[in-house]
Amino acid sequence: MALNKQKAPEPEESGDGWLVSYADMMTLIACFFILMMAFANYDPAGFSKKAEELSKSFNKDQYKSSDIKLNELSDEVAKHPDIEKKAKITVKDSELAITFSGSVLFGEKSPDIDSEALPALDTLIDIIRSRDPNYKIIIEGHSDPYEFRSMPGIGSAWELGALRSAKVLARFEYLGFNPQKLVAVTKGDTEPVAENVDEKGQPILENLPLNRRVIIKVIEPIGEAQKIKFGLGVYFNEQTNP
Template identity: 70%
Template sequence: MAKKQQQEEENGDAWLVSYADMMTLIACFFILMMAFANYDPAGFNKKAKELSKAFNKGQFKSSDIKLSEISEEIARHPELKKKAKITLTDSELAITFSSSILFDKKSADLSDEILPALDTLIDIIRTRDPSFKVIIEGHSDAFEHRELVNVNSSWELAALRSSRVLARFEYFGFNPQKLVALTKGDTQPLAPNANDKGEPIEENLAINRRVVIKVVEPKTEAKKIKFGLGIYFDE
């Protein structure tokens, strides 16, 4: 009888163990919430970015490496090396062509002579990573559109040329959702289009007419991390 009573008393206290475990978990939960509390937005974002990189280890590094490899391979190609200017900054590779190289004079159609080099460039990018986003910017001068039939502005001419290059990427199998064609018209000249008298400066016009192909690091859902309470950080 005494033994049975002792066992009942022990069983009666067993709930305290589960209760203590639950309270410990609750305490840990609130400690974590305090640790992630956004008292310092700048500090929080910095920590979140570091955590994002840790959870996606290798993804950031591999993209930068691929862009660097693309840049180096383009620089080694004899034709592309002569005809394109290559710039790699902040996870973005920019390849700049003069419009006179890509297009015949007074035309928005790609020159047959440049197609082999352009196709090689597209193949280099596709081979490294077809998921890269490609942004194609068309730039014109303030005068050339006047010499073309059915082209009413520098905006339209730059748009036609950038879309022609984009179509070439699409032809070689790039996902259209990863391609963007932009027109800058004559709004971002590298040198003045005209002198003080409003007369065109021919050598400057040739510089301003260009197409810039930008290869940008792909953004994926894997880089989005949830920090609880509906807070997300998207790298």
């Protein structure tokens, strides 16, 4: 007589599996709100810093490459004997700034580059071009409130700053830089590094030469659509090859 074999009952599927996915989702939502709370402050500078750090964490190689190149360029420029004693060199926020006092590049009350300063300027331009001819260059001209007043044909500190920055730009172009990668701007006497006048409103003569300066800013080209902004304007907006 055949025995009837009873089939063992299969275990029922648990209906609680969805709880795992739900818990994961809630964890992610909680992390999102924690992150939002971390950014929830009313300090624009602090927010910008956090945003920059977050951007760097997602683009580590890009930022690393840019910073390394600019620091290497800065070291090469700073070590050159024609430049090291004539310029102040800083690297900040992926930008190399080379500051020449007005008395180095220009004679007093002169809009033209001094012939004795040309070798140092040409050397600087050659170093930048040899590193990468695709660098973006912004040249800022600064003045004091008084120098232009004894210069025929120049009506303001704005004009003097513009003229001097344009002269430096022309030298970059003359030595082979693409003019589309060059911008000259003027700050006039609006950004002094030292007080122009004392409490009685009299000029502080030893400070005036410090405020007559030209700043050459070197910016690493990054990304396919490169935009370099200043104030409300856009200096560069072009397609570049990576």
